[in-house]
Amino acid sequence: MDRAELAGFLRSRRERITPADVGLPAGRRRRTPGLRREEVAQLAFISNEYYTRLEQAKAPRPSREVLAGLARALRLSDAERDYLHHLAGAPPGPPPGPSREVRPSILALLDRLPMAAAVVLSATYEVLAWNPLAAALMEDFSALSRRDRNLLRRAFLEPRPQGARLYGLSDGEEFAESAVPQLRAVAARYPDDPELTALIAELREGSAHFARLWDAREVSARPNLCKTFQHPVVGPIAVVCDVLDITDRDQRVVIYTADPGSPSEEALRLLSVVGTQRLDVPG
Structure with a gap:
């Protein structure tokens, strides 16, 4: 265990995170950059005294549970999480949950698709990244919290008027039915992920439909290749849906x-110009 380097690494990661990044009030009398030590301890579910001793290079070796809590609290990337474990003398095992870190090359790919709407989904159907046309076609994801960018929450828990469709999709119901078997397979891959466990419990409690699909224990569905979006500005848009698997991150580019x-290509072309702004249609 490299106590000195572990202390410096924790301090550097703490100082780069603002209170707003983790939903904490900034307060008026904040003298240090980033989070306070007690705030990191609170987020990691450890004592303030123990975390302080870690940054002072005086603490005993942290357990894997403590390291997992610190990685979540400090929003470490996959590489940083592995480095943290090596510093603590506890080489990392498989990640406890699906990765949320999108490779820069994939982000660049989205920008190179001006006439295609593209999103990156985590294994749990969280929208991790998107290009401007996807925001115009589906929703301005930048205006949503991380929690609200989960497509399963939108499909099963968000109230919609009678007959309304998820993002206007003609096969929104089929999406829901195909996604649940895939989520069950994800749960088997990450049995120790508390965030995934909480998501499944929330969906089961909030949606009888999800609970029925979950209890069916299907694990082999895949989404349809053709979809139709009913856009409020440009009307119906028929698209082909291609899914590229990023196996090392357990993510998908849709x-x-x-x-x-x-006509659908012309509609997409118009959306690429209009973007997410709302147009006033003359009465």
């Missing part, structure tokens, strides 16, 4: 494209 020369 790409929506329209047939060349079709």
Whole structure:
């Protein structure tokens, strides 16, 4: 265990995070950059005294549970999480939950698809990244909290008027039914992830439909290749849905494209100009 380097690493990661990043009030009398030690301890579910001793290079070796709590509290990337474990003398095992870190090359790929709507989904259907056309076609994800960017919560828990569809999708119900078997497979891959366990419990409690699908124990469904969005500004848009698996991150890039020369391609072209702004349609 490298106590001195562990102390310096924890301090550097703590100082880069603002209270707003983790939903804490900034307060008026904040003298140190980033989070306070007691705030990190609170977020990691450990004592303030023990965390202080870690930063002073005086604490005994932290357990894997403590390291997992620190990684969550400090919002460490996968590489940083592994480094933390090595510093503590506890080489990391498999990640406890699905990765939320999107590779820069994948983010660059989204920007290179100006006439395709594309999103990156985590294994638990959280929208991790998106390009401007996806925001125009589906929703401005930047205006949503991380919690509200989970497509399963939107599909099963968000109240919608009678007959309303998820993002206007003609097959929103089919999406829901195909996603649940995939989530069950994800739960088997990450049995120790508390966030995933909490998501499943929330969905079971809040949606009788989800509970029925979950209890069916299906594990082999995949989404349809063709979808139709009913957009409030440009009308119906028929798209082909291609899914690229990022196996090392357990993520998917979902790409929506329209047939060349079709009215749907023209609608996407208009959306690429309009973006997420709302148009006033003359009465």
